[in-house]
Amino acid sequence: MKKTIIAGRTVPAIGMGTWHMGEDPARRAQEIETIRTGIEAGVQVIDTAEMYGEGKAESLLGEALKTVERSRLFLISKVYPWNASKKQLPISLDKSLQRLGTEYLDLYLLHWIGSVPFEETVEAMEEAKKSGKIKNWGVSNFDTSEMKELWKVKNGKNCVVNEVLYNLGSRGIEFDLLPWMREQNLPLIAYSPLAQGDSLGNRFHEDPLLQKIAAAHQCSIEQLLLAWAIRDGKTIAIPQAGTPQHVKDNYAAGSLVLSAEEWQELAEHYPKPTTKQSLAVL
Ligand SMILES: NC(=O)c1ccc[n+]([C@@H]2O[C@H](COP(=O)([O-])OP(=O)(O)OC[C@H]3O[C@@H](n4cnc5c(N)ncnc54)[C@H](OP(=O)(O)O)[C@@H]3O)[C@@H](O)[C@H]2O)c1
DSSP states (O other): OOEEEETTEEEESBOEEOTTTTSOGGGHHHHHHHHHHHHHHTOOEEEOOTTGGGGHHHHHHHHHTTTSOGGGOEEEEEEOGGGOSTTHHHHHHHHHHHHHTOSOBSEEEEOSOOSSOHHHHHHHHHHHHHHTSBSOEEEESOOHHHHHHHHHSTTGGGOOOEEEEOBTTBOGGGTTHHHHHHHTTOOEEEESTTTTTHHHHHHHHTOHHHHHHHHHHTOOHHHHHHHHHTTTSSEEEOOOOSSHHHHHHHHHGGGOOOOHHHHHHHHHHSOOOSSOOOOOOO
């Protein structure tokens, strides 16, 4: 299983996302089973946010995780930009902790950039760290110029991760953001690593090269996309799975080993950008 170091902890490079979970009562039992299956398979990193279902995803997770030893998990939640102030952040954080049924988050992220100055958000994050309610903090949907601005702020470099959209069909960050993050030794959390499944994913399903490599490894195209996303050992992918089988398959993708020739073929077929692209966001 491919591993990544994040905030000093070594974790499996395949985690789980939770967007849209907990919103449909008819799907609740299967969603809880999916989360528990993922953890049994070995998943540690779980990504959620106060935004997801306005707390419903966190509440669902809280229920699913009741029986799981807390130290086995690496729990991430995110604060809305308009709640990322010194006054509001502690309130949002307490609500997230309560819904999740935990005393601390391993990582708390600013979900995207808003109007609260970075200085203030960093101060609020540092305070939360001191209180023991979060172990570390990071950001999401930050492009290179924004990371550089954050780096200028007092304690801004205490940020331990940037979570952005990244998949085989969306390699824009490889032009400048990812190289900059590598220079700073900042790991990446790749969201939408499956290009959101059906919408873009179909394009991959029809690709003879992906079909050939997947057949050679007796794996699915989705598993190939995940293996690709985490290939550098400094990235954690957080695919969203709706079924226990999908979550098991996704975790297993962390053990796929491709040949140098296959990596080369993929790189030629899906080249990295040669010019600056605007940051892809959802
Ligand atoms: N920070 C941010 O701003 C941000 C933004 C977007 C997302 N995220 C995080 O990233 C997570 C993942 O991103 P995402 O939800 O956009 O999309 P994604 O993980 O790229 O794709 C999810 C889709 O892939 C399908 N899928 C999952 N595993 C599969 C498998 N093994 N075989 C076939 N299909 C499979 C799912 O279908 P099934 O339901 O049938 O499994 C679902 O339709 C989110 O849940 C969220 O936690 C963060």
